[in-house]
Amino acid sequence: MMLHLLLGVADIAMVGRLGGDALAATGFARTVIMVLFSLFMGYSQATNALVARYIGAKDPERAQKAAFHALLFSSYIGCIVSILTFLTMNSILAVLSLDDNVRKLTTEYITVYAAFLIVVPWNFILNGIFQGMGRTKIQFYVMGGANILNIILNYFLIFGDQYIDVIPIAGLGLGVKGAALATVISRLIGITILVFILQRKKYKVHLKFFSFKPSWEFIRPLNIIGLPSAMQGIGRNVAMIMIFDVAARTSIGMNAMAALTVGIQAEAFAFMPVLGLTNGTMSMVGQNLGAKKIGRAQSCAWEGARLAVYYLVPWSAIFVFFAVPLVKIFTNDPNVIYPAATYLITCAIPEVFLCALPLMGALRSAGDAIVPLAINLLSYFMIRVPFSYLLALYTPMDYIGIWWAINIAMAVQCLLIILRFRQGVWKRIEF
Secondary structure, three states, rough: HHHHHHHHHHHHHHOOOOOOHHHHHHHHHHHHHHHHHHHHHHHHHHHHHHHHHHHHHHHHHHHHHHHHHHHHHHHHHHHHHHHHHHHHHHHHOOOOOOOHHHHHHHHHHHHHHOOOOOOOHHHHHHHHHHHOOOOHHHHHHHHHHHHHHHHHHHHHOOOOEEOOOHHHHHEOOOHHHHHHHHHHHHHHHHHHHHHHHHHHOHHHHHHHOOOOOOHHHHHHHHHHHHHOOOOOOOHHHHHHHHHHHHOOOOOOOOOOOHHHHHHHHHHHHHHHHHHHHHHHHHHHHHHHOOOOOOHHHHHHHHHHHHHHHHHHHHHHHHHHHHHHHHHHHOOOOHHHHHHHHHHHHHHHHHHHHHHHHHHHHHHHHOOOOOHHHHHHHHHHHHHHHHHHHHHOOOOOOOOOHHHHHHHHHHHHHHHHHHHHHHHOOOHHOOO
């Protein structure tokens, strides 16, 4: 997850050199892409949970079938989502408060991803398979190689012809579109490598073809776990699109959007590793539930939350004392640096609320996904978005009101997830 983060840092830092519009467009477009990807990330977590549970129950054949059907189902869903994206993209962007240039750049970025949605989602599902087996080092090496390739491609695809000292470097100068192409190409190569590795019979799960017709026996649990998780991710990113729209209406307009882009990317230094810890917690909880070791599954979940706190507290201090240097990694635009730095300082202490993520992952792994979905949708659409509109547009707080709305929603979400986990309903779920 840290490697995934560093890739985002490279993307935003390079695009940030193209100006505020390119930065705002890339940040907004990545949020739209995450709406699409949230669906597949949900099924990735479902794949993780199912593979882990079947391996814990010492049933590798069912684990293989679950893995295959997850890949098959994601391809069908990807094809449908790709078509819908092309049909609705222009209409959706037209109603948002974007200026013409930002809207044009956003469309370019999204179009590249939409064209490859039938295959790119495999990246998430394959990650879920390896996580469920507990073989995360493989992802680390493949992701590392793909990231290096992505950064190299970024340089040649984003920028035009230039010189490094006296060395001429040829570039295509595709700008924002080049950043999207670089990411898609590197991901496709990474997917190819992971599929090749899974073809070998070295691991408990290895890919083999079963049928083009999905089996309800495996599609049903994939949807029981994956769909609520996917809806949660979609809800979160739809809420962020609405918040970007609010940012565009503040006194600093596109600069607020750019600041939000930079702030979210810098904040990911704390968020992404905790998300990786959450995936690890899901694998351990799933394997222990499969082995009927409920007490150990509970201990794994609390340990995940405790480790998250230990990791997040130092980052809170870093965001307070080093906000400006962090922001300057992404942009040198003085109109963006100050509001982005205020984002990090405002969100510093509430970062600790992310410790609830491993507990949420444990609930999903156990099949208790509906209530966490309701909690998250409540925090997004009853607190985060309405408070952003209210505080930013109807009080003197202006764009800083958005930062506070995000914090309030995080606090409520954390408290409710902890209460749900302590209820213990997840211990009695069978699927």
